[in-house]
Amino acid sequence: MNKVNEILNEIGRAGRAEDGSYTRACYSPEYFEAVDITEKLMREYGMVTSRDAAGNLRGVLRGAGLGHKSIIIGSHLDTVPSGGLFDGAYGVAGGLEVVRKLKEEGRKLRHTLELYAFNAEESNPLGATFGSRAVTGLVSPEQPGLAEALKNYGHTVDEITACRRDFSDAKCYLELHIEQGDYLFNEGLKIGVVSGIVSVISYRVTAIGHSNHAGTTMMKNRHDAMVAMARLITEADKRCRAIDDTLVLTVGTIKCWPGSENVIPGKVECTFEMRHMEKSKTDELIKEIREIADSIDTVKFEIVNMINKGSVSCDAHLMDVIGAAAKEAGEKPVVMPSGAGHDANPMAHRVPIGMIFVPSKDGLSHCPEEWTEPQDTEAGAEVLYRTVLALDAED
Ligand SMILES: [Zn+2]
Missing domain, CATH: 3.40.630.10 (Zn peptidases)
Known part of the structure; x- marks a missing residue:
């Protein structure tokens, strides 16, 4: 041909x-x-x-x-x-x-x-x-x-x-x-x-808790940034799927402080990247992510927009x-x-x-x-x- x-x-x-x-x-x-x-x-x-x-x-x-x-x-x-x-x-x-x-x-x-x-x-x-x-x-x-x-x-x-x-x-x-x-x-x-x-919209999400001894700090007393971040990621993934079939969310990077086997993570930082043709969908997702973050009371979350390509x-x-x-x-x-x-x-x-x-x-x-x-x-x-x-x- x-x-x-x-x-x-x-x-x-x-x-x-x-x-x-x-x-x-x-x-x-x-x-x-x-x-x-x-x-x-x-x-x-x-x-x-x-x-x-x-x-x-x-x-x-x-x-x-x-x-x-x-x-x-x-x-x-x-x-x-x-x-x-x-x-x-x-x-x-x-x-x-x-x-x-x-x-x-x-x-x-x-x-x-x-x-x-x-x-x-x-x-x-x-x-x-x-x-x-x-x-x-x-x-x-x-x-x-x-x-x-x-x-x-x-x-x-x-x-x-x-x-x-x-x-x-x-x-x-x-x-x-x-x-x-x-x-x-x-x-x-x-x-x-x-x-x-589609757009590329990315946020830097930081969970701030308290670092402490992995042996002496009982579970009920922990402010574990890693566990809080894990909850936020899995919940955000669920909400993304519920909003629209063509809305995508990727948490592709993770950093942990102090990053030691026997220390409870005091700070964890991730990137949340989302893409869709319509701004209203990505706006809805980040709004829901902020709400989930507010509902997790063991740590404080900071959510900062880094990339906003329409x-x-x-x-x-x-x-x-x-x-x-x-x-x-x-x-x-x-x-x-x-x-x-x-x-x-x-x-x-x-x-x-x-x-x-x-x-x-x-x-x-x-x-x-x-x-x-x-x-x-x-x-x-x-x-x-x-x-x-x-x-x-x-x-
Ligand atoms: Zn190409």
């Missing part, structure tokens, strides 16, 4: 380990190897390419029409350590397949088509989605430790702020990605039309166009939110965004087992192609 798998495997020559995992850390030689492969293909398919200090690669295919804004496609080429073939690279391969097919079919778009291969989308010392944040002007020069971290990669803060582009000439941003969850796979569906990217919505019109393109391609598209962050997140602050998901086998991602069936990756690329053609027919 199309060559997206061939292209994806070509990119996958970069950073592949013998155990079948892929590691392309930001600014690493493996990352730039993937950039080189991608740039070569962009040029072969007729794009004019450029790179920036944030490590991003951009390909431009000039449109035939005058006064039309750019249709932008993007995704990332970096990976987590020992990640899979698909996360990020699949979206770049899908964009390349669009350009290849246009050339093969001898079609000339009226709109200029751009393809970004972003750097540093995954967690890294510069902060996640660094490449797309640089392009959208969302890297704050005041970000703590930014200058030192950049120095390690041979760059300066000024070089990064200069990466910002003007999006007044952009019509929209499209991103094709694996779901990284198990919804499409379990439902036996191939195409997800993403409605938005959800972003995909553009309703782009969702319609993607849905129609999927039906035209013989698929049954389903509308769904994205539980993971993407380069589309910073982009949404500058242009209307649309995202297409394909299934992840068993919902696995960020691991070597990450897998999407070849016919599914082809279906996703086909939907992206048809979406671009449909958008090109508009103003």
Whole structure:
């Protein structure tokens, strides 16, 4: 049907380990190897390419029409350590397949088509989605430790702020990605039309009790911060499930003081991270967590908001166009939110965004087992192609 798998495997020559995992850390030689492969293909398919200090690669295919804004496609080429073939690279391969097919079919778009291969989308010392944040002007020069971290990669803060582009000439941003969850796979569906990217809201929760001797302090006299925290976590987990099916809560870190086998914990600190499309749901959860905390009287709880990244919505019109393109391609598209962050997140602050998901086998991602069936990756690329053609027919 199309060559997206061939292209994806070509990119996958970069950073592949013998155990079948892929590691392309930001600014690493493996990352730039993937950039080189991608740039070569962009040029072969007729794009004019450029790179920036944030490590991003951009390909431009000039449109035939005058006064039309750019249709932008993007995704990332970096990976987590020992990640899979698909996360990020699949979206770049899908964009390349669009350009290849246009050339093969001898079609000339009226709109200029751009393809970004972003750097540093995954967690890294510069902060996640660094490449797309640089392009959208969302890297704050005041970000703590930014200058030192950049120095390690041979760059300066000024070089990064200069990466910002003007999006007044952009019509929209499209991103094709694996779901990284198990919804499409379990439902036996191939195409997800993403409605938005969920929020990330995180609180530092501290339980303050009294440290004391583990042998001489009877149970009824204890102010054990660990036990109190354990109660709060299990209760919060229950409430989260009761509020909404798609509301998630994760307590992923825990610190304990003094942290000794024979001392009752006097202080325990955890992070409570919650995500949902609607603010009202996360607001409700934190309100209930505060109420549970108030009801536990052996310790005092402190709850401080640390991260408050709001959800972003995909553009309703782009969702319609993607849905129609999927039906035209013989698929049954389903509308769904994205539980993971993407380069589309910073982009949404500058242009209307649309995202297409394909299934992840068993919902696995960020691991070597990450897998999407070849016919599914082809279906996703086909939907992206048809979406671009449909958008090109508009103003
Ligand atoms: Zn990704």
